[in-house]
Amino acid sequence: MSISRRRALLGWAYAAPAAAFVVLLFLVPLATVGQMSVSDWSLLGGNRGWNAPDNFTDLAADPLLWPSVGFTLFYTVLVGVIVLVLAMLLALLVQESTRWNSMLRTAVLVPSALGLASASLLFWGLYSPNIGPISPILQWLGVIHEPISFLGTPQAALWSTVFLIVWRFTGFYMLILMVGLQAIPVEVYEAARLDGASRWTTFWNVTLPLLRPSIALAVVLSVTGSLLAFDQFFILTKGGPDNSTVTIVQLIYRAAFQHFNLGVAAALSLLVLLALLVINVAQFRALRPKD
């Protein structure tokens, strides 16, 4: 056997465990979700054969479908704008490496080590009327006179969740943008300064374009994460009040484990998968560096 052939076989041997994971836990489930989406498949009864397109018509008839799609999209835009703008401001604020700044970075970054479920449970207590500290502090300061109901109305529940996400994820995106900022050579800024550019012009015409790859990464991660939001709404708002905060992934969960209909859950899973693929391809095209 030739050396290059031997090397090729060795390479395959080292890659084999990864290949097994990809085939058995990724490609096979991917094919299965396709099959399930066109099958009459209940949680307890299993597969009872082909029924296309019943799962999709059932899905379209669900009165919660379009409200939850609308809510998820609105939430995605809201969180994306707030978190990324804040992350950018913080990244600019702490990019100079001093002792104070590195402490500041750590403080903003610590929440990102927590799981989203843990963070949601934490804020569930923080927002509660029983032990929550925010209303008493604000009342003591004289800012408010009645305790705030953080999860009682649709508006309040949405903003309370957005604040939780800002707390949990701003540091994460700050770090992505900061790594990008530090990769910009100092000479570029010096050249801009010699040209007499103001701070704002420099940021707008020099920093932002050079930061494009980092911004693209942050936008794609943020949009994907928000479109698939689940933990925070499952734990904090339970989709309420009045189903005002139900996201698409919650609909998948409800179809499977509350209506026991895996076929419908698979149909929705497949649509989410395709939608995300289209959205991500569009984002990469819009955000790729201009040549």
Next chain:
Amino acid sequence: MRAFSRLVRTPYYVLTGGIALVFIFPLVWAGYASVAPQGGTAQTDGFGFGNYAKLLNYDAGLLAYLGNSALVALLTVVMTTLVSLLAGYAFARFTFIGKNVLFFLVLGILMVPSASLLIPLYVLLGSVGLANSLFGLSLVLTMYQLPFSIFMMRISFEAVPAELEESALVDGTNSFGALWYVLAPAVLPGIVTVALYAFLAAWNDFISPLILINDSDLAPLPLAIANLRQQAMGSIDYGVTEAGVVVLALPCVVLFLLLQRFYIRGFMSGALKG
């Protein structure tokens, strides 16, 4: 001059200090609320660990849930590290048929929402006797970690000079020996980063066990704490919930503070090729 610059900097310190406080406050509060006296909790008189004591005896017991979480985290970390170490070596140092296709498929896992795969995985794991299995859950969590981990290990191996491996091979070591004794130490920072991210993901994941584990005694800690809220009769016990949050958060925060350098390394790899 010095006093002047200090004066200019003061608003900066006030602003940034305030921001740091906003981010630290919820964590400090959770610790406080878990030991503070509060009506309707297991800690009504003075400060103490009543909420933790209650957590210790809740249902299957805190130790059982901690054990479930520890087992899942251990299995996920070991499998992720081994599989990505070998695959990273293969992708960085060997040419073989299907190499690019395989790498593309690994990255493809990122493009597919985890929630979309959980429904078929629930059925498939059930059909091979891995329903309600912590090992099955670990397999799924490992699969989700592969894109990041294999990418990380590939660029780690690519940064090691080829001569290092060649000299070992000339000395008569086989490729596995070279990997184990020469290359693995050289890519150790990458391995630590991969293991850290695998631990955080496995310890914290919520939706995968929610769907794949139906036996409440087998629930990992995040799921157990979330279940606990729903079981309380009548009034909800917030004290024991915050005690659970502290138990969940503590290992993550400690690991993060100890290994912050490796945590940040994970971001560098993303930004470089992003």
